[in-house]
Amino acid sequence: MNIAFIAHDKKKDDMVQFVIAYEQVLSGHQLYSTGTTGKRIMEATALKVHRCQSGPLGGDQQIGAMIAENQMDCVIFFKDPLTAQPHEPDITALIRLCDVYCIPLATNIATAEILLRGLQRGDFQWREIVKGKTKDAESS
Template sequence: MKIALIAHDKKKADLVNFSIAYQPVLAKHQLYATGTTGQKIIDATGLHIHRFQSGPLGGDQQIGSLIANNDMDIVIFFRDPLTAQPHEPDIIALLRLCDVYCIPLATNMGTAEILIRSLEEGKIKWRNIIHSKTNEKS
């Protein structure tokens, strides 16, 4: 599965700690992250992560592009709901794309844990069916 990891500045430490806790699960999947978040996770865990630009510089949109091409399976985005973000329209667009393409999305630690545990237990296999249908069309 392809998993995007994104966090606002005040939530980066939470996502790093989450990644440390679930490192064995995350290591089995293809990981993508926005710039600074990805580097912090790499430094703390040694996980292999494809890094995009930072969110305000287009990283959210780069991940959104993968979602729009049905090439992302899960998005974990630890948002800071109490701080205004200058690139809020990009964030809303990313969340909207997750809804449009039925991509599981976690915006907080509780939901992220449920998603990762479900992934670990093999309960998100329906994404493999979608990939099979996409490959048949190619």
């Protein structure tokens, strides 16, 4: 599974602690993130994270492009709802893409925990079926 991590500045500590708690579950997956979030995760864990640009410099859009190309299976985005973000349109677009392409999205630690527990149980196997259908349609 391809899993993206994004965290606003005031939520980066929460994201790092969350990933530390689920490091064993995440170790068998391809991980992606925006710039600083990925750097912080790699400094705190043994996980390899493919880093995009930072959010304000286009990282949200890079992950959005992966969603649109059916290359992302889950997004964990710890948003800071109390601080205005200069790239709010990019954030809104990313969330919209998750809805359009039926990509599970967690915007807080409670929902993220539910998603990772589901991943641990094997509840995301439907994503492999969706990916297979997309590949079949593209090769036709």
